[in-house]
Amino acid sequence: MRNYDVCVIGGSCTGVFAAIRAAEDGYNVCIIESSNCFGGTATAGFVNIWHTFYDAEYKTKIIGGLSQEVVDLLAKKDAVIETPNSPHRGYTFDSEQLKFVLDRMVIESEITPYLHTSFYDAETEGNKITSITVGNKDGLFKIGAKFFIDATGDGDLCRRVGIESYYDEAMQPPTMCARLYGIMPDQYGLVSQTLREHGDEMDLGKDWGWRGFTPGDPRFVLSADNHVFNVNCANADDLTYAEIEGRRRVEGIEYLLKKYIDSKIQITALPSYIGIRETYHIKSMHQANVEDILYGKRFEDAVINGSYRVDYHHADTSGITFKYLDGTQEVIPEAGAKMELSRWREPIDVDPTLYQLPYGALVPASKLENILMAGRMIDADREAFSALRVMVNCNQMGEAAGQAAAIALHEGIRAKDVSTKDLRSALSHKGAIII
Template sequence: MTIVEQEQQLTVLETADVCVLGGGTTGVMAAIRAARMGAKVVLVEQQGNFGGNATSGMVCAWHTMMDFDFKKQIISGLSEEFLERLKKRNALRVVDPDWLGHPSRMAKISTYIFNTQELKIECDEMLREAGVIPYLHTVFCKPYVTRGRLQGVIVESKNGRQAILADFFIDATGDGDLAYRLGVPCWENQGKQPSTTAALVTGYTYVTNPKKILLDHLQEYNLPNLGWDTNYVNAPEVRHLLKTNVFESCLTAQGITKGEMEGRRQVRAMMDILNRHGDSDRELVLLSLSSSIGIREGRHMKLGYTLTGDDVCSGKRFEDAVGNGSYPIDIHHADKPGCTFWYLNGMTEYELDGYPHEISWWKPRSEDYPRYYQIPYRSLLPDKWENLLVCGRAMDADTRAYGAIRVMINLNQTGEAAGEAAALCLRENVGNRELDMKLLRSELAKGGSIVL
């Protein structure tokens, strides 16, 4: 059944130079970079806080900013600024890559574990300092296009339905909601990486071998395979569980509703298993759940260039590179338990929580391997709309490349690049395709990014 929505006059909520949709870490960084360039920036987020997966989803780990050999720093910018500020709040644990007790290379490169609630407040502070105009609990609904140009967006909030007009737009919604509504082509990966409801619990650390107990009872409690967990920063009695795996697509109202409820069911099932079958006389207590399910993968937009697994594995250099990474291709399997990591040096690590890692090689061992890969600007660039860039999860990358670039230390750089590019396009009075890449890269460097 369909109905016709009445045409209506809308008030204009804001008029800005740059409008960023989606306030995950990518959107926050885009907004800050554009504002620091002097642009008037509005940031629109549907939840009650900024940070996206990193805060609402309680994803508490950022990976190394170094190249594969830990010899050269390849990532800096706002990620480093955020980490410095979290450190000052005593909200950061830093893993030493030289410590020999790491159970795997993955544990060695999972360098920064942070307090996700402190990050919420740090996002507020950094946005306030940059002068970004924030809107929380405000949902992007549809684009406003006149004379073939994207002029604004329609949003819904406590105020009702209103418009935000701007000269440039950045889609950082993770699923490319704005680009999708504009008709930019997109695709969905068939074996999408699972979504996860995170939980904070006490009592977990008193159970002997909790991973084995959980694995022994998976089928009985209708649980799929398990993700990871870690100690909460500066609160060792609290365990941070990112163990649920939800394979529901979160791209429809029905799907995301089912996904949220299934994630919470899985958390309760794990608590029940450990309370019933664990050997501790202390009961596990559920302290908190992520306020929104953590989404690893949604919609991918077809943009100016599809970054490929081969580009990543061969460390391909791009003249328009706006980001660097050394994080491996990391696929959470949809068709079997566990994750596989493909490292730049040719090593493959298969990880099933609770079991020893299995090591093999995807190419012959040699010293001749790339130490990092790059992310090009053209992978943020839609074909048609000259005042739009897409950054973050919805970027154009094939399954393997996405497995590598999807971590925040990488995607944050795409946000910074989009913000800087938006402000430069307005300053230079050019469209997103005409922007001089030398200029963009030099301004990124001036703003604190490492440009290679």
């Protein structure tokens, strides 16, 4: 048994930020990550875009804290490009450089890292989680802690200790990303057209995707040009199928782009795991709903501010729906169809410019007192989730969960009893923007 004050499970920025906030207050913190690096989808999954830190009008800054610190550190390495005033991308970074930055932040914060280490099981006593069972090259062993934070994306710890979970029947599908070489930005449209017209040749069906540059040579392109439908990647068999099917799709895409656009186009890297948009959601003290998000409801105990639109990848038709805080929407009903522009609501006098999430969203609905969660397992209806799921929002959930764990330990209180006044004040003191 190895013992810590706080154990964070899952090492994307969500988990790393949680661990840093708890460690800063003097607690002995460890972080468990099954991959070989920190950063989750942003590094191992290749997804290299954080959205704006500003409100929907790009006038007021609403996100700071560790997200800003990471962008500043990446900027020092020329590893991030800012695209202001865009709903599509705010900060495009080099995923490989983010790995170095996160390694350093973890080590400098004196957090004990466990890479290549997977969470498997948990032990409880009364109203507390006492330890978890993890596995790595040393075999299976237990990690004891006074407080646990589930940042696994899939809510692995929450589900293992029996906290109620659910999933959307029309769950957003995963995408196998790839780093391609040899496509210039002015060819992106041609890529979409080629895949649409010739996809059947490689049994790709009609799919829709996007691509993005990476800082440095623009010929290196992040391709997110496929979906694997009807899978729940928190289930082992589905995950295995999705990885192999995702790679088959990427191989087919490379073949078509070589054949119809340029024989020099090639895959230069595949991610360590498929990009997972959604699996299980964990019941919490506050379920986020689309009205609160899109009408910009303010909460006195808010710990997260966001302005990213509803971005819902349809479950089985390759369509996508965007809904904005100003009442407009963009819908592509299926791959190849024209984008339909309309309104999801009538105009109102003053459009909201941001939404918030209260602390209760991070507290699982459970008798267990020493657990918080952060990330895409959030308790939210379909459209609220589709806005909250992006990394700038998950990052803030991580920071708030880590800070709340530190306060709970300091006061000797349950997670749900943490004073949100104290929490907001501590986060603000450390650089978060608290509104």
